[in-house]
Amino acid sequence: MEKTSWHVLSNGEYLTASSKLSMALDEADAVLIGVGAGMAAADGFTYAGPRFTQNFPDFIEKYRWLDMFQASVFEFENLNEEWSFFSRFVDLNYMSQPLGESYIRLKELLEGRNYHIITSNADNAFEKAGFDKNKVFDMQGKYNLLQCSKGCTPKRYNNEELMKDMIDRQRGMKVPDDLIPYCKECGAPMELNRRNHTDWMVEDARFFKEQKLYKQFLQEYADKKLLILELGCGYMAPQVIKHPFQNMTENQSNSLYMTVNLKDYSIPQNIRNRTIWLQEDIKDLLLNIQQEQQFTKMNFYETEQ
CATH class of the missing domain: 3.30.1600 (SIR2/SIRT2 'Small Domain')
Incomplete structure (x- = not known):
């Protein structure tokens, strides 16, 4: 299939991080989101301190x-x-665990878009925020x-x-x-x-249903313009999200890999030309997008009047 260009790659050099993410979301046919511990930590759900x-x-x-x-x-x-x-x-x-503000903002940002989420977090953040349970794969239990x-x-x-x-x-x-x-x-x-240190856990009918829906999403958008968005995923369990996402980017020429993380992680050489690294706090990033969209809507409403 002919490779599709991403305008955010060619025209996003001087954009803010929030504008880059907004532009990529608008360009994409679908969004695959991987959520790790960094997303929970951004909302204060830390395991230390x-x-x-x-x-x-x-x-x-x-x-x-x-x-x-x-x-x-x-x-x-x-x-x-x-x-x-x-x-x-x-x-x-x-x-x-209280309702996470970033999860609410992410849900609003994804409204009306084709998306699926895989998470290594085993908490209740997505349920509490009211996400469609058929669009979230709790890979780690x-x-x-x-x-x-x-x-x-x-x-x-x-x-x-x-x-x-x-x-x-x-x-x-x-x-x-x-x-x-x-x-x-x-x-x-x-x-x-x-999932323990041997990469084992009990997987029941609900788990396999989530897994099937996730794989169906990947198959449906394998040849489409897919934004592969990584939020707060590190190297505690890279085999769950980070490595599969990077491999997907390499094998799907129409995909764009966007990783949001304050830590500096190495990006494989062969996907760097289709990678955008946003070294931003996830909570601040999603808040900025929300405020920018509200400002745009307000200006549009005033213009229409």
Whole structure:
């Protein structure tokens, strides 16, 4: 297929970051969005700093953890202590996590466009913001779900009521024995539904439906003018979003790879001519676009009057 040119590449040299993103969105036939931890952090949902120290002071005092990433892969002394931590973790990062302003702005920005989202975040940000669940692929699992630690059954179970009970009844960094969940099929301990260091997790019918819809989107727009937009994706799990997105850009000559990240990550040489790196804070970037669009609409309305 003949290669399609992107005006934002040839004419965007002196544009602001927000104008480049707006222009690319308007040019695209469809938008593929990859969302990583940087997007959550932009809205203040960080795994370090006061958010961590204020919610886990007892664990930090005992184990000298530096952040929730370190804590979430820690080998606990027993299941009672493990679930004392993870019940608070799930509440903080799923059940009680507030509505993210950037997610609302992203939803408004995508209104009326053909898009699909893949995320490595396991929180509730997209649900809370009211995104169409059939357009979001939670590749790395969900904090509000449990799975058998041995994977004996392809089932995931909601854990929210259990987490609330654990929070209410935990004492001295431990939950009571009767609250520790075990698999009803094989008796093994249950754990949070999240992809571990061996790249494994339980994947149920809902997961495979999300995966199918995601693949259908990729197939539908494989030869179209596709904006591949990466928001806050780093190298903690590059095999989930970053590397597939870069490979897609290389193999689809009509695609444009746009990455938004404050950190300086190397771009493969063979896609640099179809890459735009916006070294911007995601929250500020989306706010600027929203304000620019509101200003444009206001001027249009005044002109029409």
